[in-house]
Amino acid sequence: MPKIRHSHGNHPQKPPRSKWGTVLARYDGTGMLIAWQVRYPNPLEPGKRVQRQFKPDQELEARRWLEAEKYLVSLHRNGIAEWVHPTERSRRKAVAEKSRTQRNMLFRDYVMRWAEEYRLPDGNGIAGGTRRNLYLDIGHFLPSLGDLPLNEITPSIIKAWYDAPHPEGRWAFRRSCMRLKAVLESATRGGLDGSEPLLSFNPFIFHIPPAPQPARINVPPVTPSELILLADAMPDYTRLSVFLSTLVGGLRCGELCGLQVQDIDLNRQILHVRHSVNRGDADRGDLQFGKTKTESSIRNVHIPDTLIPLIRQHLSDYCDLTRPDSPVFVPKRARIMSQTTLDGQFAKARLKAGRPDLTFQALRASHATLLMIQGGTLREVMNQLGHVSEKVAIRYYQLTVASHQSQVVDELAESFMSDIQRRES
Known part of the structure; x- marks a missing residue:
């Protein structure tokens, strides 16, 4: 880096001012040249200046830049081409280059x-x-x-x-x-930086295939005797999971694994669904307590009287009650129960129970269907499951029970025919 020695009281000599714009040398406190500053009047905003700095060894480039800017300003003043601020010019160039690359x-x-x-x-x-x-x-x-x-x-x-x-x-x-x-x-939308769309239209012009009928809507709800068989076939430390999924809030497998001791309030008979389990945003690493599937999945559900002794016994036998964040379902070899482990246990249990078609999702659907049969409203069922869409609740979580449907039809016909017979008599 060149070092300039000065006379006249250690003050650098100022370069002569040009007729249009200036190229100024900038020095630090020791007299070392640190930059060349170029500036000229802004043709669009009188009283303001356009400026740019160059490195100490770029004096020639600085003067060439000033001459090029002078030419652009002259084109503007003669009405030939609109002048654009150098900063905006650089931005537009970068955007154009990005668009070409993309x-x-x-x-x-x-x-x-x-x-x-x-x-x-x-x-x-x-x-x-x-x-x-x-x-x-x-x-x-x-x-x-x-x-x-x-x-x-x-x-x-x-x-x-x-x-x-x-x-x-x-x-x-x-x-x-x-x-x-x-x-x-x-790709048909422009970027936030002002870049042009990469495609002029979306070439996917075809119909999205309709959603197939999910197999689980034909799965009959679990019966009381089948639920007992399922529970007996589960390991003792996860047996409670099938009762919670079927009878308390229709909990998903991930929500069961995410339950903590502090989520169960037996005095008020409330179960708080607050977590699921995952391996983080990158889906790697150790299991951790994470967010539920959706915001609406966060909910409080009622614990029935008949399940309180069963839940209390489970908490006493398998949980660390001194730690509020202790998992309700404690795995044998890990800190947090994985969905894979719990699903694997359930897969064996459903075969022993003679219901190979059942999954935790099917238990969740059973919960919704049985609630409706017992007189629950659609809104109450949606609250239990943590749903905001009526279509989803009806399509996927309300199963057809043939015996109940026949009973309803019989009762309807009997009511009508009794009324007709009374009128005829």
Whole structure:
């Protein structure tokens, strides 16, 4: 770095001022040249200046820049071209370069960036399990489309993938179509930095396949005798889980694993559903208490009188009552019970009970159906399950009980015919 020696009281000599703009040398306290500052009058805002700094060894570049700016200002004053501030010019150049790069990027690269930035509609990030499902959905179309440039994805190319066999199943194919459409739709919108859309239209112009009828809606609700068989077939330290899922709030498997001692208030007969379990946002590492599936899944449900002795005995036998955050279901070799472990235990128990069609989701659906049969309202059932959608509650969690349906039809006919007979007599 050049060092300038000064005379005249250690004050640097000022360079002569040009007729238009200036190139000024800047020094530190020791007289060392540290920068060249270039400035000229802002042609759009009288009284203000445009300025830029260059490194000590860039005096030539500084003067060339000033001459180039002078030319642009002259074009502006002569009405030939609009003058744009250098900062805005740099931003526009960066945006244009980014757009050119993105238009030529492989579809695979764009999809992976989209997935990394994926957020829920409320702006929050997604849980690790949800992210795992997101990448599973993406994995169904990336092998066919991933190596193509983004701007070469056309409806005909998508149709070839759409019409091909999809051994992953109807549910997975439907989700993949929804993901593919969403990815391509995002490319039709401009960036927050002002960059142009990467696609002029969404090439996914096909119908999203309808949702298949879920198999569990044909699964009959669990009966009292079957529930006893299930409980007897479960390990003693997780036996309570089948009772809670069937009779208390229709708890999901993850919610059962996420229960803590402090979530159970036997005096007020309230069970607080506050957590599920996961392995963090990256879906890696040790299990931890995390968020429930949705915000509406956070709920308080009533504990029936008949279950209080059973719950109290379980807490006494298997839980650390000195720690409010102690899990209700304590695993043998880990700190937190995993859904895989509890599901595995239930899979063996349902075979012994003669109900291989049952899952924890089926117990949850049984809870909803049996509540309705006992006179519960749709709103009460939704509160128990933590639902905000009537369609979901009706479609997936209210099963048809043939004997009850026959009884209702018989009672309806009997009521009408009795009234008719009274009128005729």
